[in-house]
Amino acid sequence: MSDARILDRGYRRYEGPRLGPMSALWSIAIHTLRRILGLRRPARAKVLPAIVILIAYLPAIVIVGIASFAEFAVDALPSYAGYFGTVFTSVLLFVTFVAPEALCPDRRTKLIGQYLAGPVSRVGYLAAKAVAVMSVLLLVTLGPQLLMLVALALEGAGPDGIDGFLSTLGRIVASGVAVSAMLTLLALAVSSFTDRKAFASVGFIVFMTITSIAAGIAYDSGEGRPWAALLSLTALPVELAFRIFGVPAHCRSFADTECDELIFPDVSTAAVVGAVVVWTALAAGVLWWRYRKVEVA
């Protein structure tokens, strides 16, 4: 006869420690991160994030491979700044998928009410969601370039000296964080207008496309309107990366050291940085405005 027995412990009171609101936000961020990456969810939920991450890392892996096996070609490889332009489409695709996944299901299933009826404020909830989306986005905005930097340094094809290495590392981190923050908040702001993921994704693509087309038309329609370029939300993040690296926009390889033209050559770096800050703050404001009166009960 088996010794196994059913043990009914009954309901027990909890006498252990209770953590503060920060732990609640951390839990929401981790839960969201898992959801975005499809972890602990059916296999189909893992496919899209896996493909996009692969697309973002593929060029870096190829670059590192070329640097290992064909040293003569190193000078023709894309620069760190140029890498942004190369993978920006996949970064955009990633955030288009990720932000609605983070925000829309909570409103559609009304799970947000459960959070707000707990020790979580609206601002805290949105901050946790933004941190989750941005963390995942950093996988594709920061990860590949860090991989490239370390691998090229090991191959002896990286920046000169420890100063050069640290300087490049700082620029990679700064550009990755700035671009991720901007795209995260823009995508979350658009997603806050609907509880349907598909509508949010399409809405974000339409929003990015329309602003960029409008910016292009305004920019090309005559002299004296260089600021119009700052409305282009597809060009602005790439331009910011170039400004941070100090590499001219059209110089996509290490060899093009003579280049002196940028995407927005007649716009100052301060204006580019200011535009990124304004767009990011505007998106954060829209997001807060949309969530300020979400009903709990």
Place this chain on the structure above:
Amino acid sequence: MHLVETGGLTKRFGGRLALDSVDISVGHGVTGLLGANGAGKTTLLRLVLGLALPDAGTITVLGKDPHRDGAQVRGRIGWSAEHDTVPGDVRAQDLVRHLAEVHGLPARAALGRASDALNEVGLAEERFRPIGTMSTGQRQRVKLAMAIAHDPALVLLDEPTNGLDPMQRDDMLFLIRRIGTEFGLDVVVSSHLLGEVERICDSVIMLAEGRVVASGRLADLRTGDDSLVVEVDGDAAPIIAALTAAEIVVEADGTNAFVAPVDDDGRVFDEVRDAVAAAGVGLRRMQRRTASLEDLFLAGVATAAEDDRGSDE
């Protein structure tokens, strides 16, 4: 200490008075918050959670101001909303554990208590199933597990039997009663169904058009007037005649039951005993008259309406 205490609590939405000078105190046990749709139940729950500011009056929850100390108060409350608040593609245990973590439990404790809570609500076998594959009754149980996993000081359940069939409703009511008695958690159940509240609650707060029409322990409220209900096996007429002869005013409706008033010295008990014995019929029932919740509710609503008319004049 009362779990919830309000004084002159008033809340307006535009020109509409949602809560009008509400004075209540919620004690231990299972408390029913009764009222028709639009009576102010959900508004009161929102104020308890600190998610809305009162226009006038005071409210303390677990000894704190729920608006000023919102995070602390809500961290010790287990909440189950009226509507579905569970994502379909998440496993029950993952969601319950996550909500326990959100309410401050460390990860390991949250995992253990999520399993225990799901076990207690009868979902031990189903805890690894995506919630979307569960029945309505099972999803309601997941919500209940979410509300109790972090061992709250107060559980608020908003219309917990909504959408359930009669059998699921019975199970849910039994479970709520268990939470209030066996688990030792204090529960407030909002409902518009008098019968449900009557079955499982120790105390009740009745709201009508934003006003409290009755509140207190159910046993006290139902004690009704000082009358004795007598039911006999056989003809009650000779008994009624004997009582009338003894100058006791009897309410009778022609059946084998009647109601007699109870005086201070308890003389009526002796008179009924003697009259029944003299009539030679069996005594089926002799008890103090109790009021049903429906009687209380209707009386309260009528009184509130009279007060309204009085104040209008």
